[in-house]
Amino acid sequence: MRPLTIRTHISIAPIVVVILLFGLVAYTLHQVGIIRDENESIRQWSRITDRLYVAIAAGNRLSLLAHKLTAPNGADVDDLHFDYLEQSRIFSDNILYPQCVNKMTESTREQMIAVEAAVRYTDNLDPAAVVTELDRALPQLENLYQTWRSNKRAAYTDYYDNLQSIIEQLTYVSLAVLLLCIVLTIALTVHTRRIFKRRIGNLYNVAQALCEGNTAPPVESRPHVDELDDLAGCFTNMARKLVHSVSSSKVLEGAEAERRRIAMDMHDQILADLTAIKRAITDKASGENRALVTELDNVMASIRNIIDDLHPQSIELLGLRATLEGHLNKLKASLPENCEIYASLSDPGEQLLSASQKINLYRIAIEAINNALKHARASRIEVTLRRDDATLLLRIEDNGTGFDFDADNVDNGYGLANMRERAALMGADIRWQHSRFSSGTCVLLTLRLKTEPSEEKMP
Incomplete structure (x- = not known):
């Protein structure tokens, strides 16, 4: 029946x-x-x-x-x-x-x-x-x-x-x-009250289980009939999305923690060892040793860049704007003469951003810039970071070859999917559109800022 x-x-x-x-x-x-x-x-x-x-x-x-x-x-x-x-x-x-x-x-x-x-x-x-x-x-x-x-x-x-x-x-x-x-x-x-109480009680138990962290609570199995079944379906979908969101968040947090650990190990172990070797070689002054010292300096500089890419400590010390500006300055020095980067960076509301939001914004910006340089072969990149009232805006625009902005292309690429995942974890909206140049891509991210300063620490 x-x-x-x-x-x-x-x-x-x-x-x-x-x-x-x-x-x-x-x-x-x-x-x-x-x-x-x-x-x-x-x-x-x-x-x-x-x-x-x-x-x-x-x-x-x-x-x-x-x-x-x-x-x-x-x-x-x-x-x-x-x-x-x-x-x-x-x-x-x-x-x-x-x-x-x-x-x-x-x-x-x-x-x-x-x-x-x-x-x-x-x-x-x-x-x-x-x-x-x-x-x-x-x-x-x-x-x-x-x-x-x-x-x-x-x-x-x-x-x-x-x-x-x-x-x-x-x-x-x-x-x-x-x-x-x-x-x-x-x-x-x-x-009728007993029926509704039982069914609404089941939904309440589902909501309570979600609040307690059980992301796979049992939902009463019954054919779809009315609005309560719609609500039960919403709870089920919400639980699935929550599982996906929590899993993605845990993966990214774990990845950042692992990056931090590797960066610290490289700084404390490899750089320390190379510094000791450099000091020992420097004590024995000779032309051949001086050339070797120069090579060691280059290797140590490369390792510092790798450490900075793995976990930019300047975000904790100086903030998102200064870290992004420093990265762009180093990047400009390594670019050919026909490639230019223009930056318009203002205070994005650092005190209103959590540590995870800062690192995610930084990773998204770096990924978008690298895509413009490596894949789009852009000769002009414009980076904008600003705050409009309670909204943070990050825009990376280039004049490269561009790509098709349909959902399949955006989701297929690992880098693009990673950017979308990071934006979703922050509660930000990210989209790809045509740039104002004759060709190229514009990555536009908007984030609604909180009204109170964040106290979250860097993972």
């Missing part, structure tokens, strides 16, 4: 609550519909009883008018006919009201239709026949009215009883749904 995502876990509780609330709303609407139907039934009984009551009153009035028309006794016949016409219309409208007719039995319906036809006003109206029909129909209408009135009271009673029952049911169902929503929300929240 595929694991659920964070969004799914978070959405389960609200979705369940919404479904339950929709069910409660649907149940409530159903009960309201029942109440509405019963209320409409009461209204219908009220309408038909009112209509029947009006019809009975009109029938009694018609019976009285028919008696008067049978023996006018000096009454105004036209007024009687007009009143009869009006009352017959009222009687017909109410006795033949559709809902009243629908509630009647078949025989009663036929009888009431016959009565309505008999009492309807016509030019040849027979008052005696009207009286006879009404005397026979009115008692039936009275009985029907009492029956419908009883049905109306029963409908009212059922309505209020059902209304009370429905209100109680809605109350109980609402409380049950509310309680169920609370219980499910708590249960799902606790379940």
Whole structure:
């Protein structure tokens, strides 16, 4: 079964609550519909009883008018006919009201239709026949009215009883749904919290292990599903990069320490021995010895240059700027006349640089200069070292043959890869680009300086 995502876990509780609330709303609407139907039934009984009551009153009035028309006794016949016409219309409208007719039995319906036809006003109206029909129909209408009135009271009673029952049911169902929503929300929240706590706890253990120096902490193996898996992948990649960075840092630190040891051994042993030999030869003055002393001086100078290349002690004593300037001055003296080096060196913020940063900057600068001389065959090299606010800038630009700056070429060369590795360990950005000359390369390094002086010692 595929694991659920964070969004799914978070959405389960609200979705369940919404479904339950929709069910409660649907149940409530159903009960309201029942109440509405019963209320409409009461209204219908009220309408038909009112209509029947009006019809009975009109029938009694018609019976009285028919008696008067049978023996006018000096009454105004036209007024009687007009009143009869009006009352017959009222009687017909109410006795033949559709809902009243629908509630009647078949025989009663036929009888009431016959009565309505008999009492309807016509030019040849027979008052005696009207009286006879009404005397026979009115008692039936009275009985029907009492029956419908009883049905109306029963409908009212059922309505209020059902209304009370429905209100109680809605109350109980609402409380049950509310309680169920609370219980499910708590249960799902606790379940989701346990899942997240376990997974985030694993990530915390990974981070804690990284902080304690364990660069290969175990990461929970699971298929990629959500953002926490992305975070776990980031931790894994970070651990791998940290392993690579620490390994590279240890290698470079070990290399610098070994360079320092070799330089010290050469200074303390080889130079000391050569100095003793020189002193012994100098004591025996002769032309041949003087030539040998000159050769020894040249050898000792070469060894000092090698020692200086292995571990420039002037960085510790004088700083990066002075050491780089001294190296460039010595290099200028050994270059042919058609090759020139121009240096623009200012204070790079020595107090803000650590010892390892100074030596790495020095190594990168020397490597870039050597590449320009040996591989690019440049005749002009410009070296710039300066500080712009909180950023150190080192630029070595030449007019040599240049090379392709794609990633493969930059990473394939050992020297270039070493420069990139040293820059990464310092937290610096290094890139290769075309120089401002017609040909050549520009190596540009930028380093964000710290705000407080560094106390790191030289390895």
